[in-house]
Amino acid sequence: MTPALGVCYYPEHWPEDWWDRDAARMAEVGIKFVRIGEFAWSKLEPTPGDLRFDWIIRAMDVLGRHGLKVVFGTPTATPPRWMVDKHPDMLAVDANGRKKGFGSRRHYDFSHLGYREEAARITQLLADAVGNHPALGGWQTDNEYGCHGTTYSYSPAAEAGFRTWLEARYGTIAALNEAWGNVFWSMEYNRFDQIELPNLLVCEAAPAHDLDFRRYASDQVAAFNKVQYDILKAKRPDLPVIHNFMGRYTEFDHYDVAETLDVASWDAYPLGHLAMSDEPEDVKHHYMRQGEPDYQAFHHDLYRAVGHGRMWIMEQQPGPVNWANFNPDPLPGMARLWAWEAFAHGAEVVSYFRWRQAPFAQEQMHAGLLRPDSEPAPAYHEAAQVAQELRQTAIAGKAAKGRVAIVFDYQSEWAWQIQPQAKGFSHSAHVRAVYAAFRKHGVDIDILSPSTKSFAGYDIVAIPALFAWNDALREAIADFEGHLLLGPRSGSKTQNFAIPSALAPDLPSNLLDAKVLRIDSVDPTLEVEVRGGGGAVRHWRERIETRAEVEIEDADGWPVLIAQGKLHYLAASGNKALTQRIIDYLIAEADVPTLLLPAGVRSRVRDGFRIYVNYGSGAATLNPAADESGYVLGTAEMPAAGVTVAKLAKAS
C-alpha cells in the first residue's frame, strides 16, 4: 500500500466560509485523509434528539471536492452536557470515591450500559447519515480510550458489572474464594453481591482481586468498542474501523479491544510523552527536541501487532504541545522525521494533529500545521516535503517481517504494577530496554501478543517478563527452534496470581530445569557487577536452583543468565550495559545480521527500502550496508533530524 498523509480537522471550530480555502490548502500540501467529527456531538445534537448533521455533510462535501478522504470519528468521547442530565450516573468515579464531572472530556463510565446505548444510538444515526458519503474513507471509534485515567471507574455501575462478570467467570463463590486465596485473611465471600471494588481498603486487596478488576475494566473498553464496530461494519463492510490509541498507555488490553478493529492507530507525541515520562533526566534533556529515539518505533511495532498488521498514526505532533510540564519546540525537521519513521515501521497514514491551532479552550497552546492566524507553522512545510518525498521514492508495501520478536503482554504490565516487589520495577521499561538493545544494531523487530501460537520464522524471540503462561505460549515455546530469551519473573504466577506449585519459571524440566527460590530486590542505585565485566544486575535478582548451563553469574556467584539449549533464562534485571551485553550475546549466537549505526541513528526496512532517521542533535555518517544498492532520498551524510532512504538490492 502507498503511504499517505492526513490531518485532523474541526470544521465546527471555524466559519463555514473558511472550509473551502482550508481544503484547498490541505490538498496543496499533499494530504489525502482528513479526520473529523470526534468532538462535535454538541453541534450534531445540541439538545436530545435535535439532530443537525447537515453542516458536517456540507463539510464532507467540501473536503471531497478537493479529493480528500474523510475519517469520521464517532463523538462518543465527548457527550454533550444534556446527556449528563439524562444519565446522572454515567459519570465515572475515581479511586478516592469522587465523581468526575462534566467540563472537559471523556466524562463517561465504560460500565454504564445506558451510556453504551446512547453511544450505539449516535453511532447508528451517523452511520446512516454519512455512511454512504462519497468522501468517506474510514471510521474512528471514540477517541483515545482510557486517556486521563478513564479506564478504571469505581462507580456503582462498575461494581454491579464486576459482580456479574465474576459470576460468569467463576460460576460459584467457592471457586472465586479459592482462586483469589480468600482464606488468607478471612476474606471469603458468601455471595457475589458482597464483592466490592479493590479501592479504599485498609491495605492492599488480594492481587487476584485487583487483577480481575483490571481484566473486567479492560473487557468493558472492548465491549464499548464492539458496539460501535458492529454498527459501522454493518453499514460499510468495505471501510476500515480504526481507533486512535496512545503511547505509554497500558490500562486495558489493546489486543482485546482490537478484536473489533481493522486498523490500530496511535497518537504520537514524541516530545510531550518524553517530558512526562520517567526516563532519566539526561535522556529527557538530550532528546527534548527530538523525542526518545526508540519510543516511537516501539509503539509503531506494538500497534502494528495490535492492528493485525495495519497501523496508522492518527495524530502526529507537529510542533510544541500544551499538555506536558515543559513543551519544547521540536528540532527543525522532526515533523518530517517522525512521519518517515512511522512509514518505515509500516504506517499506512500519518495524520498531523491538527490543521489549525485553535486560539480558544484547553489546547490553545497546541501547535497545528497552521498558526491561529492561518499562516503556515513550520510543520506545514515539513508535511508538504514528506508528501513530495513519498511520491519521489514511491515507497509502498509493508514493514518487513523482523528476524527478532518480543512478546508484549498487557496483563503482565498490570500484574507487576499490582505487585512490584521492588519499588519502581516497570514491566514496560524492562521490555523497552530489550527492544532498544536489539534496535541499536539495526535489527528489525516485531512485537507479538501473548496469544501467539507459533514463533516460526523468527531467529530470536524474547519474552521479557511475562507473569503467567497460557497454553498457546507454552506450545509456541516448546515448538520453537530459534533462540529464546525469557526474562526475570516470567512464569512466576498462575493466571490466578498465585505462585505455581513448581515455582517460577514453571516450565517442564526438559525445556528448562530451573526454579526461582526467592527474590532479592534492592534500591536500583545499588548494582551488583556481573563477573567478566560488562554490566551489572540492578533492582531485581532471583536466587535460582538450576541444572542448566550458567552463562553469566554476578559477583556474589548468583546465576544471571542460564541456558538449556537455545532457551535462555535471565534471572535478574540489568543495567543498560548488562542488557546490551546479553542481547549482543544472543544476536551473535543466533547469527542475526546487524548494522553499524552511528549514535542517534535508527533504521527500519519497509518493502525493499531501509529508512534511516537521525535522532541525534548533530550530523552523522552512515556506513552503507551490504544489502543496499544506494540512496533514493538523502545521502550517507545525515544532518540532525535527517532522513535517508536506501534501496535494498533484493526485496526483504
Add this chain to the structure above:
Amino acid sequence: MTPALGVCYYPEHWPEDWWDRDAARMAEVGIKFVRIGEFAWSKLEPTPGDLRFDWIIRAMDVLGRHGLKVVFGTPTATPPRWMVDKHPDMLAVDANGRKKGFGSRRHYDFSHLGYREEAARITQLLADAVGNHPALGGWQTDNEYGCHGTTYSYSPAAEAGFRTWLEARYGTIAALNEAWGNVFWSMEYNRFDQIELPNLLVCEAAPAHDLDFRRYASDQVAAFNKVQYDILKAKRPDLPVIHNFMGRYTEFDHYDVAETLDVASWDAYPLGHLAMSDEPEDVKHHYMRQGEPDYQAFHHDLYRAVGHGRMWIMEQQPGPVNWANFNPDPLPGMARLWAWEAFAHGAEVVSYFRWRQAPFAQEQMHAGLLRPDSEPAPAYHEAAQVAQELRQTAIAGKAAKGRVAIVFDYQSEWAWQIQPQAKGFSHSAHVRAVYAAFRKHGVDIDILSPSTKSFAGYDIVAIPALFAWNDALREAIADFEGHLLLGPRSGSKTQNFAIPSALAPDLPSNLLDAKVLRIDSVDPTLEVEVRGGGGAVRHWRERIETRAEVEIEDADGWPVLIAQGKLHYLAASGNKALTQRIIDYLIAEADVPTLLLPAGVRSRVRDGFRIYVNYGSGAATLNPAADESGYVLGTAEMPAAGVTVAKLAKAS
C-alpha cells in the same frame, strides 16, 4: 503624616486585672495603636443574640486612659460554633469536595449569603456599640481574607452564586459558550443552571471557565468586605477602614477588594514567608534570620498601590513564629529594621503581632513583644528603640514617588497558574525579579494596577507578564513618553482567555511590530546563553517575527530583547544575570539616577529622608549619595541588621 507603632492585643485572653499594666507598658514602649477584637466573637456573643460588649468597652476604656488608639477588628473570620448550627451550609468545601469544618478559623464560605448577613449584623452591632468610643482610631474588616486557602470554595452556595454571576456577565448561554470556546470538546451548555465549578473534572477545565471562577470568587471577597465597609463608614466617616492582607497571597484581586477600604495593611512575617516560599535553598539559608531583602519592600509598594497610597503593617513579626516548617530566631535588630523599612516605604503604622505570647492553642509558639511569663522578649526593646528613633528623626510625610513603576496584575497571576505552559513558571516570581533588579541600584519603585490610565511622570514602566490588555492600559502605553518594558506573555490572551487574532503581544504595529509565533518552554536547568554574554534565557522563550530592532538575541539567534523607539519587548524569561542586564540597560537608556549599594543593603526615600537597611549578615559601608546632606540616624558603617537614615539636601 508622622509614622507610629502599634500592637495586636487580645484582652479576652488575659485576666481583666492585667489590662491596665499591659496598657501602661504599651504606652511606655511608645505604642500608639492597639488592634483588638477580631477573634473575640465567642466572647462578644456566646450564644445567639446574647451580646456581651461590656468587657471589650472596658478594655477600650483602659487602653484609652493610657493614650492608646484602638483599631477595632470585626470578628467575622472566627464565627462561634453556634453559628454553624444555625447555618450548616456556611462551611466551605475544598477542591476535593470535602466540607471544611469548625475547629480552627476562617470556617465560612464567601458565597454564603446567610453568613454574609450575620457578618453585617455583628458589624452593625459593634459599630453601634463602640463606634463613638473616644479611644477608637480605626476599623479592621475580618482578618486575612483568603488565609489557609479560603478564597475558593466548591460548595453548593458557590455553584449557585457562580451561575448567577455568569448570567449577569454573559447574558445568554450562547455568549458564554462562545467566550469559553465550549465548542472545542462539545462542552456547550444549554442553560446556566448546567454549569458546575471547575473542580473534580476528568481533566482540566476550559481556561476561561477556570478564570471566570477565580474572578467570581474574587468578587465575593470584595462583596463581603463592602458589606462591612458600608456599615462602618456610615457610622464613622472620619475613621479609616482597613483590612490586613497577606504576603505572597494572590487568590483574589486586592485592588478590587480595596475599592471599599481606606487603607491597605498587610501582615509581614519575613522569616516565616521565606521559609515557606519557593525561593532557592541558598537564599532561604542565607537570609533565614533576616528575610529575603526585596520581599518586604515589594509588598510595601504593592499595598501602597492597593491602599490608594495609604499603607499599614497590621501584623509585624517580632521573633520566631510557629507556622513555618522551620522557625528561626531573627537576627538581633530585625524587628527594628523591618519597622524602619516599612516606614521608608510609606507605612503609617507598624503594628507588632502580638503583645504577649499566648501559652495556649494553635499559636503558642509564636513570639510576642512579651514572653508568656510577661517578661520582655527581644522585640520589646527593639520596638521601644524604634519609637524613640521616630521621635528623634521626626520623619513624616509620605513615600517619595518613584521614577520607575511596575504593573502588577492579579488576573495575570491566575492566568499563568491556570496555563503555566512551563512547569514552575510563576508570574509573581517573574515580577519580583524585575523589581529586585531595579532596587539593587537604589531605584525607588511604585507598583501600578492594571487599570492605570496614565504612566505620566515615570521614566520607566515595566509590564512584566500581563496576560491581557484592557483599554485603559493600551491608552497608557500609547500615550507614554518614557521607556516601557513589556515582558514575555504580555498581551498573549484576550480577556476571554483566547489567543488574540493578531497574536501576542497584540499591540498596534505602529507601537510594536512583532508577533509571537510559538513558545519554547524547557526545564529551567537548561539555559540558553544570550550573545554578548551577560545572562541566559531560561524556562520560557518566544519565537517572534518582528520588524523592530533586535537589541539582544540568544545563542540560537532567537530575538530576546527588541525595541521600537522606547518600547521594549522581552521575548523570554531570563536567569538573574539576564534580568539584571536588561534592567541595567534600560536604566542607562532612560538615564535614571542610581545608588552604589553594598551587597545586602537596600534603600527607600520617604519625604526628604533616605532610609538604608542592611539585610546582610555582616557589616557594610555606605557610599554617601550626592543628594544627601548627612545622616540623622546611624552612620555610613552599618552593622548587620543596621538602619541608617540620611537627610536629603532637597525634598524629593
Add this chain to the structure above:
Amino acid sequence: MTPALGVCYYPEHWPEDWWDRDAARMAEVGIKFVRIGEFAWSKLEPTPGDLRFDWIIRAMDVLGRHGLKVVFGTPTATPPRWMVDKHPDMLAVDANGRKKGFGSRRHYDFSHLGYREEAARITQLLADAVGNHPALGGWQTDNEYGCHGTTYSYSPAAEAGFRTWLEARYGTIAALNEAWGNVFWSMEYNRFDQIELPNLLVCEAAPAHDLDFRRYASDQVAAFNKVQYDILKAKRPDLPVIHNFMGRYTEFDHYDVAETLDVASWDAYPLGHLAMSDEPEDVKHHYMRQGEPDYQAFHHDLYRAVGHGRMWIMEQQPGPVNWANFNPDPLPGMARLWAWEAFAHGAEVVSYFRWRQAPFAQEQMHAGLLRPDSEPAPAYHEAAQVAQELRQTAIAGKAAKGRVAIVFDYQSEWAWQIQPQAKGFSHSAHVRAVYAAFRKHGVDIDILSPSTKSFAGYDIVAIPALFAWNDALREAIADFEGHLLLGPRSGSKTQNFAIPSALAPDLPSNLLDAKVLRIDSVDPTLEVEVRGGGGAVRHWRERIETRAEVEIEDADGWPVLIAQGKLHYLAASGNKALTQRIIDYLIAEADVPTLLLPAGVRSRVRDGFRIYVNYGSGAATLNPAADESGYVLGTAEMPAAGVTVAKLAKAS
C-alpha cells in the same frame, strides 16, 4: 526461664493431610510454640452463628501430639464479610472522610461498640471451645493493633465516643474550653455534642483538641483489648495473654494497652522496617541485609518494659518480605542472629513468621521457614541451629537490669507530631539516638514508662524529650541520686498542651534553675558547631536563661548542655557526634563500665551470659571483657552475622 522457638502456622491454608508432616518437621527443627488461629474467622464461623471449631481442634490435637504448645490468636483483626453486612457502620473512616472497606484486614473501628461485642462473643466461644485443650500454651489478642493506620478513625462512632470521653474527662464544657484554650480563635463550644473530630478543618486544630483525640483513640484500643483479656483470663488464669505489637509504631499508648496483657510481644522485621524507615540513605544501604543494628534492641527493651518484664517475638522475619519498597535477601545467618539478639534482651520465645510461604493472596512473596513447594528455605536451617545452640548454652533467666535507663513516652511522640515546630523533628528518632549512643559502648539499657515512680538502682537516667511532667515523674526526678539527662523540649508543656507558666523545663529552681525563652528551629542541613569541637547543634536549639553551670555552649555562645549537680539539661538536638559526646561525658561522670566494641558489633547481658552479635558486613574481633570467663558459643573472631556468647565470671 529457658528461651524457646516458635512459628506461626495457618492450618486452614493447607490440606488437612499435610498437618501431621508439618508438625513433625516443626518438632525436628526444635520449635516449641505454634501460633494459630488469628486470621481464621471465616473458617471458624462461615456464616453468622454457624460455628466450625472442629477442624482447629483437630489441628491442635496434631500439634499437641508432636509436643508443640499452641498460642491461640483471637481472629478479631479479620472479621468475615458477613460481619460488615450485620454492622455496616463498623468500618473505620480515614482522615479524608472515606470509609475503609472490606477486602484486606483490620476493617473495623475501635470505637464501634457493636463490633466490640462481636469480638467478645467470638473470644468467649473460642475460650470455651479450646480453653482446656491440653496443647494450649497461651493466647494472642487480635493481631497488630493499629497496623495500616487503624488506630485513628474519623467515623460517627468515633465522634460519639470522643464526646462521651471528653465529658467524662472535663465534666463541664467550660472546663474543656479552658483546657483547650478555645478562647483563642472563638473556638468555644456551648455543648459537648458540638465537638467534632480534628480532621478536615480549615487549618490545624487546637493542639489540645488533637492530643485529646489521640488519647481517646488510644484508650479505645486498650478497652478493646481488655474485653478479650478479661474473658481469656477468666477461662485460664494460668496462661499468658499476649498481643503482638509492631516496630516503629506509636499511635496508641502501649503501656496502657498492656495493662491487660501478661506478655508484650512484637513482630520484628528488621529489613522491611529499615527499608520503609526515614533512616539516612547510607544507613539503609549499609544495613539493608542485616537491619539497623540498634533498632531491634531498642524495641526488645521497649517491649520488655511494656510487658512488665516479659517479652516475646511473635513474628520474626525469616527471609525477604513482600511489603517494603525493596525486599532484600538477608545476609546468611541473620535469622539466627536476630533470634539470639532477642533472647539476649530477654525474649522468652522467638516465633518465626511463618511456617510455609503461602503461594496465594497478599503475602505470597513473604518468605517462610519452608518454600511454597515445602522445601526448606534458608531460615529453616538457621532456626534449627538456634534450637541446638539454646540447648548447648543452656541460657536461661532474664535480661540483666541495666545501669542506664531511658524514659520513652507515647504521648510525647504524639505531642511533637502535632507541634513539630521544626519540620522533621522526630521524638522517637531523638530517643533512639540517645539509646544508640549508650549502646555503642556495650552499656545495657532499660526503657522506662513515664509513670515510673522511682529511678533507684540506675546510674544514669535519660528523659530525652518528654512533653509534660506528671507527679510521679517529678518525684522520681527529685528523689534520684544518679545522673539525670533531660533533653530539649522536656517539660515544655502542661498536660493540656499549654506552655507552663514558669516556662520550660518547668522544674523547681532548686532542681534546675533554667528557663527556655524561645526556640530557634532551622533546616537540619545548617548545623551550629559547639565550642571545643565534637559535634554540632542541629534542627532544634533553645535560648535558655540559667544560673546552672554551662558545660557546653555553641559557636554563638548559646548554652547547649547545662548542669545543676547531677541533673543535666540539653537545650538542643545534636548531630550524631554531639549526641555521642554528651553521652560519653555522662558515662564518664557517672563512671558506668563500658566495653570496647568493634564497629557493627553489639552486646547485651542475660543472666550470666553476654551475647555479642555482629551486624557488620565483614568479620570483627572481640576484645574480651574483664567480667567474662570465656566463650560458650562462637569465639572472639566473629564473622558477618556472627553470634558469640560469653559466660560472665559472676552472675550480673
